[in-house]
Amino acid sequence: MRTFINVEDIGDLGKALAEAREIKDDRFKFQALGKNKTLMMIFFNNSLRTRLSTQKAAMNLGMNVIVLDVNAGAWKLETERGVIMDGDKSEHLLEAIPVMGCYCDMIGVRSFAGLQDRDYDYAETVLNQFIKYSGRPVFAMETATVHPLQAFADLITIEEHKTKKRPKVVLSWAPHCRALPQAVPNSFAQWMNAADVDFVITHPEGYELDPKFTGSARIEYNQMKALEGADFVYAKNWSCPGVTNPADYGKILSRDMGWTIDAAHMAVTDHGKFMHCLPVRRGLIVTDDVIESPDSLVIPEAANREISASVVIKRMLESL
Amino acid sequence: MRTFINVEDIGDLGKALAEAREIKDDRFKFQALGKNKTLMMIFFNNSLRTRLSTQKAAMNLGMNVIVLDVNAGAWKLETERGVIMDGDKSEHLLEAIPVMGCYCDMIGVRSFAGLQDRDYDYAETVLNQFIKYSGRPVFAMETATVHPLQAFADLITIEEHKTKKRPKVVLSWAPHCRALPQAVPNSFAQWMNAADVDFVITHPEGYELDPKFTGSARIEYNQMKALEGADFVYAKNWSCPGVTNPADYGKILSRDMGWTIDAAHMAVTDHGKFMHCLPVRRGLIVTDDVIESPDSLVIPEAANREISASVVIKRMLESL
Amino acid sequence: MRTFINVEDIGDLGKALAEAREIKDDRFKFQALGKNKTLMMIFFNNSLRTRLSTQKAAMNLGMNVIVLDVNAGAWKLETERGVIMDGDKSEHLLEAIPVMGCYCDMIGVRSFAGLQDRDYDYAETVLNQFIKYSGRPVFAMETATVHPLQAFADLITIEEHKTKKRPKVVLSWAPHCRALPQAVPNSFAQWMNAADVDFVITHPEGYELDPKFTGSARIEYNQMKALEGADFVYAKNWSCPGVTNPADYGKILSRDMGWTIDAAHMAVTDHGKFMHCLPVRRGLIVTDDVIESPDSLVIPEAANREISASVVIKRMLESL
Structure with a gap:
């Protein structure tokens, strides 16, 4: 699985539910899978459940986890192409995304809808840039139009x-x-x-x-x-x-x-x-x-x- | 030990001091105890020593640690019951606390006195809600009236x-x-x-x-x-x-x-x-x-x- | 190596480059080295690459990592000596630095130039206080005058x-x-x-x-x-x-x-x-x-x- 956005990504629901039961019975059963693998969780918006539960899940699976709050402690990111970046945004997503991809094996992204521009939101502009440029499997941790977890x-x-x-x-x-x-x-x-x-x-x-x-x-x-x-x-x-x-x-x-x-x-x-x-x-x-x-x-x-x-x-x- | 708030919680002080010496001689001696256990450190207020030393202690004991700064990157929490939540607080403690408890095995809480309402502070309202609703052992990382660590x-x-x-x-x-x-x-x-x-x-x-x-x-x-x-x-x-x-x-x-x-x-x-x-x-x-x-x-x-x-x-x- | 600030600290460049190739071929080769060792990454300024890549490097080497954003979630720090601290700074670097050193084995520091006072910046005042008072090996994660990583x-x-x-x-x-x-x-x-x-x-x-x-x-x-x-x-x-x-x-x-x-x-x-x-x-x-x-x-x-x-x-x- 390279992306997790829509229900089709998980395949057969019966099989997915059986896998869920298996993991709930023993959360640490697949711990060897994640050894020396790193999940990067990238938050453009606030989070409580998603932050905690996803981090816990990755640790259960033996992974290292890096949490990045983009709007706290990192640089503000430009998302448009072709602009002269002389405002408050120090870095372009087109550099930031492949860079983040360099340091991990898997990416989770939270990026809410702005609710200003339907086409921009429903095109899943930010999520799709991560899919296109990060070089890593990407799952949605609530994006503009979906929250599949x-x-x-x-x-x-x-x-x-x-x-x-x-x-x-x-x-x-x-x-x-x-x-x-x-x-x-x-x-x-x-x-x-x-x-x-x-x-x-x-x-x-x-x-x-x-x-x-x-x-x-x-x-x-x-x-x-x-x-x-x-x-x-x-x-x-x-x-x-x-x-x-x-x-x-x-x-x-x-x-x-x-x-x-x-x-x-x-x-x-x-x-x-x-x-x-x-x-x-x-x-x-x-x-x-x-x-x-x-x-x-x-x-x-x-x-x-x-x-x-x-x-x-x-x-x-x-x-x- | 299910709570650590008052001196009575630690029991015999001589025994506790002896245990402290034993751990100081070999900080990693009990590392097996914490395997696949997660400490959640919840901060409603700033912290340097408590944040660092508690995280270090948990890692010494082999635990995973999740740090949550409630006022940065999470939702603002309502603490009163029976209100219509149409202000700046997106979530009620009565949901947030059991949810946090779901994803961990132990909770540390920092929540300072507001110094506005003596009864509220000295009743340890926030700490006691964690004890009552989280379903996990809870220790104080400085609360309204105590700082036992x-x-x-x-x-x-x-x-x-x-x-x-x-x-x-x-x-x-x-x-x-x-x-x-x-x-x-x-x-x-x-x-x-x-x-x-x-x-x-x-x-x-x-x-x-x-x-x-x-x-x-x-x-x-x-x-x-x-x-x-x-x-x-x-x-x-x-x-x-x-x-x-x-x-x-x-x-x-x-x-x-x-x-x-x-x-x-x-x-x-x-x-x-x-x-x-x-x-x-x-x-x-x-x-x-x-x-x-x-x-x-x-x-x-x-x-x-x-x-x-x-x-x-x-x-x-x-x-x- | 106790400090990493200038090119001389790394010694022979050919040897350093050979070591880089060796690690790039197998990033987890030296994982045993970092067992039960903790890196503390201290940020006085924003960071994306440095935050992520250094954390990843330390985890590759088997270390625990604690990330501290000094201006988010900790106390503001006074850097001058001899002042009456009745302003917005709750703690002095002279206490904070040895305290941070207590809880780790190695320190990375990011502290940018203020660009107001050349002598202060070029004396690497903050970095040198960490070297002098922390009791730990210290490396620059971009300081006032250098960015050797x-x-x-x-x-x-x-x-x-x-x-x-x-x-x-x-x-x-x-x-x-x-x-x-x-x-x-x-x-x-x-x-x-x-x-x-x-x-x-x-x-x-x-x-x-x-x-x-x-x-x-x-x-x-x-x-x-x-x-x-x-x-x-x-x-x-x-x-x-x-x-x-x-x-x-x-x-x-x-x-x-x-x-x-x-x-x-x-x-x-x-x-x-x-x-x-x-x-x-x-x-x-x-x-x-x-x-x-x-x-x-x-x-x-x-x-x-x-x-x-x-x-x-x-x-x-x-x-x-």
């Missing part, structure tokens, strides 16, 4: 907690005070479409996700109707994906607090489990009582980030 | 340099330009009370430390009288602990430069050794000549931070 | 790519929007003088480097004439070294864009290779087409930073 961990969590062969999984938009990228819902939709679940997406009109990720997934604009009989409720805010109206890309179209997941919403599900990728804003996305209830899976979900990262890094180590 | 290192240092069976140890307040927490003097007092020393505390009136830590320790308001015949002079500034007047909590009550430890102060001691936990403001706490004299123990004291941390982490590894 | 990597790169026994190497000043230190050209000149190359320096008048580093190197003020027949073109900006006029120290004396290395400049060389230490400002130092051409060595040069650091750290480990 999260979606894979979500799938593992659903697999562990499902009580029916084909559970109903509902991705529900929820309100937020800031404009957020679509990376998490994009990847979640993509992975759920590939998994054996009954998948429904619900959000206010205008929040339609890019069909590149949602494919033929069912959209139900009535949130309560969507939640009926749900086994898993996956809450998440995202800003306007600009599918129907490109001019609205990155905007907040609704602040409707009626979409906040509370006990009344969970009541119409079939003993539904609550999921969220975290960090979560309590009082906006979800109420205290729902996230703290025994049916909340947010912590097991986060714990599975170590497992999804382990499978991905193991696959990349095997392909070196 | 420092006090233990101080005790090791006194043990190594004492020339009398029961030396006189004086904790002396000294002036400072900023309001500082009471964690260091609190722990020092607590540990000296438990140790076999003649312990005296001296400070201007109003600076009385919490009896929870000082117990029956002797207080002498005349600094020069307190220092007479001292074998060890432990200088430290602290702001008003608010014991006699809660409204003064966290305030600077005195800027009396007569309390700065200089040659005249050391002259009345019995060839007293100068101690300070560092960082120290020269010219305020102590003069250049005293801190640079052969009787200054500030560097050996700092070096023993690696030893005290090693004993604590070793004990926690043994209890996993 | 870069110069050694440059020499390795020239050795690998030269097609003549004694190639012509030209160090050319180029324009920049900010005032930069002289560390890189100083060290490059020093190392080229010691190597078996035909070395020429070219820059506008007033930019003469300190003879302490340039020795008897030839200076040619006509850039195009200097570049004639060059095998290697080493571009770099530096601010006024203040040799002829101390009052100009650290100033930008020229912004002449005619000095930017473009295709016309490279055309007069003998199929010259382009070199730069990076980070580089495109459009100021060099044009896009030159730095992206097959004759650009900037990436192999950066990759050799891991090799030069490996040789240096290996030598220091052997001398412990």
Whole structure:
């Protein structure tokens, strides 16, 4: 595996889930694989879970890890070509990327959507430069449009907690005070479409996700109707994906607090489990009582980030 | 050992000191203990010695170490329950703590007193949330009211340099330009009370430390009288602990430069050794000549931070 | 080897280059040397290549690595003696340095020139305090006046790519929007003088480097004439070294864009290779087409930073 961006990169999902179980049973089983190999984790944006779980996964696999916060302690990077670099950016990505590639065997990149320019974001400009110029296998640690380590961990969590062969999984938009990228819902939709679940997406009109990720997934604009009989409720805010109206890309179209997941919403599900990728804003996305209830899976979900990262890094180590 | 906060946590001091000597003789003796174990060091505040010495101690013991600066590169954390999180804090401690616990085997926490709310600080609100929600052994790397890794290192240092069976140890307040927490003097007092020393505390009136830590320790308001015949002079500034007047909590009550430890102060001691936990403001706490004299123990004291941390982490590894 | 600052520290260059080749053939060959040894990398300034390559080199050699960003997460340090420390600096270098030395076996220091006070910078005040007070071997990771890990990597790169026994190497000043230190050209000149190359320096008048580093190197003020027949073109900006006029120290004396290395400049060389230490400002130092051409060595040069650091750290480990 040379890249990990989309669900296709991981291949057969059943096999990937079996590998996840094997690693969860013995996290140090493949420690010899990573000897004298170095993972470089490059952060253009903040991180808690991704930073910690990916680092842990790589150490479990015997690797050395170098963490680079690009905006703290390194140089600011120019991403455009053909400019005279007389501003605050001391180095060009076109030099920085191959240089980073020199000192490691594998690269993880976090680079969020700017939400200013849909074409730039959805072209995955920064991620693709790493793929093109680093000379190393590259995996996404949340990029402009995808967060596959999260979606894979979500799938593992659903697999562990499902009580029916084909559970109903509902991705529900929820309100937020800031404009957020679509990376998490994009990847979640993509992975759920590939998994054996009954998948429904619900959000206010205008929040339609890019069909590149949602494919033929069912959209139900009535949130309560969507939640009926749900086994898993996956809450998440995202800003306007600009599918129907490109001019609205990155905007907040609704602040409707009626979409906040509370006990009344969970009541119409079939003993539904609550999921969220975290960090979560309590009082906006979800109420205290729902996230703290025994049916909340947010912590097991986060714990599975170590497992999804382990499978991905193991696959990349095997392909070196 | 599941927590390391107070002197009681370490148990018999003689045994702890013997263990410290054993580790100082061979720092790598217990390296097998930490194999495939991960320490997570979580900093809500700045650190030099604690950051470096604790990391070194964990590596000596064969552990992996993950360092997290919460205010740099991670998300800002909400600590209050029941709020609508529409401000600058993206994540709640109630999620963040169990998540951090997922990815490690042991946690060290640094979280200073805010000095605004005595009840909040002295309840050790942040530390206790880590203990309650992380599911991991937790040790204090200076919290709102204690700094036991420092006090233990101080005790090791006194043990190594004492020339009398029961030396006189004086904790002396000294002036400072900023309001500082009471964690260091609190722990020092607590540990000296438990140790076999003649312990005296001296400070201007109003600076009385919490009896929870000082117990029956002797207080002498005349600094020069307190220092007479001292074998060890432990200088430290602290702001008003608010014991006699809660409204003064966290305030600077005195800027009396007569309390700065200089040659005249050391002259009345019995060839007293100068101690300070560092960082120290020269010219305020102590003069250049005293801190640079052969009787200054500030560097050996700092070096023993690696030893005290090693004993604590070793004990926690043994209890996993 | 107890210090690595000047070319003399590495001893015989032929032997050093042979050692570099040996390590490049098998980067993990000397891994046993660093077991239970800790490198502390101390950054007073930003870093990308140095941070990553030195960390990688130390890990290749089996060491533990602690990275300390002094201005992020630690205390601000006072460097002057005899001051009352009532400002923003919480700790004095005179305590901080021996403390850092306590927790490691070897120290790398990055501390750039302030460009305000030539005497202070050229006395290497910060570096020399580390050498004097840390009790550990110390190597420069770019200090006020030198960057020997870069110069050694440059020499390795020239050795690998030269097609003549004694190639012509030209160090050319180029324009920049900010005032930069002289560390890189100083060290490059020093190392080229010691190597078996035909070395020429070219820059506008007033930019003469300190003879302490340039020795008897030839200076040619006509850039195009200097570049004639060059095998290697080493571009770099530096601010006024203040040799002829101390009052100009650290100033930008020229912004002449005619000095930017473009295709016309490279055309007069003998199929010259382009070199730069990076980070580089495109459009100021060099044009896009030159730095992206097959004759650009900037990436192999950066990759050799891991090799030069490996040789240096290996030598220091052997001398412990």
